[in-house]
Amino acid sequence: MQRHLVGPPDPISHLRPIIYDDVPPPPAPAVVNHPYSLQEFDPEPARISNTYEMQWKLQRQQLDDTSQDFWLNSNTRFETAKEAVLASLPPGSTPLDKENALSEFYKQWLLQESARVDEYSKIWRALNWANIVLAARVKYSRFPAGLFKSTQKS
Template identity: 50%
Template sequence: MQSSARRLSAPLARCSRRHIHCSASARDLVGPPDPVSNLRPVYYDDPLPAPEAKPRPRLRHPYSLREFSDPDVSTAEPSIHDLELQYKLLRQQTDAFNHAFWTDSNLRFESAKATILQSLPSSSTPTDRDTALTHFYQQWLNQESARQEEYTAEWRRRNWDGIVLAARLEYAKLKAKFSGAGADSDA
């Protein structure tokens, strides 16, 4: 018992000796499926990023580094805050796009299916019902294929945009880490 307690406390002791900054991990939550779209909503744990204070260079430099960085210049790189905000908004927009598409598609599908079933005579057998639904399903797939292909192309484009934006964000964070942004010395 004592050895297991020692094993558990050893990583904590090493962590505190090294002065490692550990941040809380984000935990996104997945909700129950929507009754119409059948998609499970994701509740993201990362709040909108707070505006960052002007970073101060860590290293002493013979020239003023702020002299050459003008945020109003159109060619300036977006800040980490801007990239985080763009990434969060893109994820939310993609989720809303998916939800809207599948809600509309499923409502139209169920409505058309109900119309087919109501058009059958009351004396129809289960085999007649299955045959009518088989024809309906085939017709639905043929009718919706172009719309589905447009959706899939747009969905893939949005996902690639998200991957590229996430890579840009991580690169900006890495670049800021190595450039010394956020330190408290100036001159």
């Protein structure tokens, strides 16, 4: 049974990372004393049963990384620009002055970023669909094995 975990939100991107429990652990560092690695291959069968499954897990992580990178960059630039707008106001600015300046800033930000967000959305959708297709291939590749197991129990 898989138990993926959801981590706390990133303070800048505001995305909650998913911690997958089905990712193979990194190989333990080994001291090589022999010209041929005697422990090169794990004697236990791999948890990843096929190429599609490995590709799906890598692509799933790529999708998460793409989202994290985009929103981290976008929110960092947004906060920097917002602070610059607030810093440009005279010291005696009223709350209404700040509200008007921020309102104009938000409007300009949305216009400025629309092409970038559209491009990100296009990439995200393509990666997500590819991920769904790979997940379906993984399930489909497991189907005959699951069918065989269920007939053995009877």
